[in-house]
Amino acid sequence: MDVAELKTAMDETVSSGARIGTIFATMGTTDAFGIDPLKEIVKLRDKIQKTVQYKINVHADAVIGWPFLTFRGDKSVRHLSPPLQKEVLSTVSKISELPYADSVGIDFHKTGWSPYLCSAFVVKDKNDLFMLQKLKKEMPYLYHKSGYQPGTFTLESSRPNYAQKALVNMMLMEKEGYETLIVHLLTIADYLREKIVENDHIALLNRHNTAFVTDFRIYPKTMYADEGLLFEKELHDITSEEFTEQINRYNQRIAEHMNIVGTFRVRKLYLVIPEPLFEEIKNSELLKVGDTDLRSELADAALGQEMVTEAAMDIVFTAEYQRTTVKYGERGIRYVHAEAGCATQNVYLQATSLGLGTVVIGAFYDDQVEEIMNIEEEPLYIMPIGGGA
Structure with a gap:
């Protein structure tokens, strides 16, 4: 997220008389693992919040990135290659800003190694949770005279053991266990990327980041194989639009074949x-x-x-x-x-x-x-x- 662009958007919103509901910061996207500058965002929020008469919440979407909180400093990555060490420590530093958020989203069924479904919504101020509670006079349709009353109990009656799944994993693996699993994922991803770089017909799209997902683009060996750097040429519109569409279809067919x-x-x-x-x-x-x-x-x-x-x-x-x-x-x-x-x-x-x-x-x-x-x-x-x- 560009903080300067965010400031412009917030200033325009306030000037128009509209209210700012929540600022959503991403702390690790699924593919490219983009991380927003949370501390700067909160600092900007604090400044603008002084000019309005209401609270502006900052929510951090850390469903993928939260396990980096378990890293315990340099010693946890000493055995990694220097470039990967640098990338991991940079990510740990950015994720460590999570406490600045008013609320955080966490998925244990992703990088928490728990079965579906298992997520957590964490708030800094427990009073924020009471805003989710609706009284009968406010939402009468949740409190029917008879039958199902979602304002009183859920459809399942007894709650599933979602929380227990996360708790068992955290007690079993502790910080060191999560750290080991994350490092293993990153090591395998780094090895795969090295192999992709060695192939002249595959373009690696995210070489230097700590994403668990490796993004790449495949080119047919029989087509433009002698030109090299095809992805860069596509980015700069050196190749034709027809060529790009053809390569899109080619990669789609490969993906469909893999699914089959x-x-x-x-x-x-x-x-x-x-x-x-x-x-x-x-x-x-x-x-x-x-x-x-x-x-x-x-x-x-x-x-x-x-x-x-x-x-x-x-x-x-x-x-x-x-x-x-x-x-x-x-x-x-x-x-x-x-x-x-x-x-x-x-x-x-x-x-x-x-x-x-x-x-x-x-x-x-x-x-x-x-x-x-x-x-x-x-x-x-x-x-x-x-x-x-």
């Missing part, structure tokens, strides 16, 4: 179409993997079924069984086939709605289809699609 691993989804679909048709739809989410129209060759592999050649396009469904069997065993094969059946049904429905014709072809030589398509996955179906009869 271990689930019962068909791994890939291949669309076999003539070049002119591809030119009409090339701005879609399709990724071009070849320049040859393979419909005729596919027809030969499919025992000479002419519809494969004559169709406007062919969809080839494939699967990589080990991606499901590694998690589900032999039952994973059933999941793949069930998902493939659902997918082909959707193609049937969509084709019918568009007045097109299609059919599932399962009679073909697997090895020939694999060779023609130059794929490692196992082919399941070929679905030719074209004008209805």
